[in-house]
Amino acid sequence: MSKNFWGTLLVLLSATCFATAAIIIKFAYIHGLSSWQMLVLQSLSASFILSIFYFIYPNRPSFSWKTMLPPAIQGAIGSLGTSLAFFLALQYVDASLASVLLYTYPVFVTLGGVIFLKHRLLFNQVLALALTLVGVLMVMGIFSGIGSAWHVKGILLGLVSGVTYAFYNLFGEVVVANNDSFVVTAVNQFASTIMLLLIKPGVILTAVSSGMFAWSLGALLAVLTSIIPFFLLLQGIKYLGATRSAIISTFELPVTMLLSYLFLKESITGMQLAGAALVLSGIIILQGFRHEETCKAAKLTKNL
Numbered sequence: 001m002s003k004n005f006w007g008t009l010l011v012l013l014s015a016t017c018f019a020t021a022a023i024i025i026k027f028a029y030i031h032g033l034s035s036w037q038m039l040v041l042q043s044l045s046a047s048f049i050l051s052i053f054y055f056i057y058p059n060r061p062s063f064s065w066k067t068m069l070p071p072a073i074q075g076a077i078g079s080l081g082t083s084l085a086f087f088l089a090l091q092y093v094d095a096s097l098a099s100v101l102l103y104t105y106p107v108f109v110t111l112g113g114v115i116f117l118k119h120r121l122l123f124n125q126v127l128a129l130a131l132t133l134v135g136v137l138m139v140m141g142i143f144s145g146i147g148s149a150w151h152v153k154g155i156l157l158g159l160v161s162g163v164t165y166a167f168y169n170l171f172g173e174v175v176v177a178n179n180d181s182f183v184v185t186a187v188n189q190f191a192s193t194i195m196l197l198l199i200k201p202g203v204i205l206t207a208v209s210s211g212m213f214a215w216s217l218g219a220l221l222a223v224l225t226s227i228i229p230f231f232l233l234l235q236g237i238k239y240l241g242a243t244r245s246a247i248i249s250t251f252e253l254p255v256t257m258l259l260s261y262l263f264l265k266e267s268i269t270g271m272q273l274a275g276a277a278l279v280l281s282g283i284i285i286l287q288g289f290r291h292e293e294t295c296k297a298a299k300l301t302k303n304l
Helices: 003-030 035-056 065-089 095-102 105-116 123-140 152-178 181-199 203-208 212-240 242-263 270-303
Strands: none
Touching (some): 003 035, 035 212, 065 095, 095 242, 105 123
């Protein structure tokens, strides 16, 4: 089997695991658990599991602010911000819509480059942004008259998750380039958990005193939607590179929509499916453009 095959398989498995997050969270809400409660249980479970592996990890670096601070910032802002906004969004909107809004992050990556780095918008980027915008509106049901059923707060939170995930990815390109990927993942999670407990200390007692059912869901979220998929994705990136892996990982969107239809009985219209396809097209165009720019930069550096 070729590296392309194994890389693609690993990233597809990673995307499938990530897709189960919205389903498990919605299932927890149905059974009376709160978003903060589930987020704390997931964070504590993931931190506990990762800490075991971290302290026996052979390449674990000695502590230094230079090594730990960048991934800690990435985790406290990017990772926690994304999880928190996504968990809260799922209280108000369907799993399929929340996932589509999360996957608008390449749009915010592009806009961030234009606003803060003074990049020029080229035709393919404008096309991708337009496709993504129209696709999101179609998934929301604006053109079919069902958009009024969605909660504005849920939509805004979903978009915030896209913004924070864009920060996580942009900041992560620098962090991962200079550090071991497992160490980055572990420090991300530790910082995210500490920040969460600082923001919402009162929920600790509620979470810790939760029953076995709640802890089981928290552990399932930690393992199935966090630790395993991140490991699979990092392994896939080794075979395919970050850009191709990012494009293939958009497989998460249709899988989430299918799982939400099968297990949550969420209705999905033809218009929403078409909108999701437009969002996917926009993401692929943007990711392809980033790959092209990276290649040009590499060639320029080599010539210098």
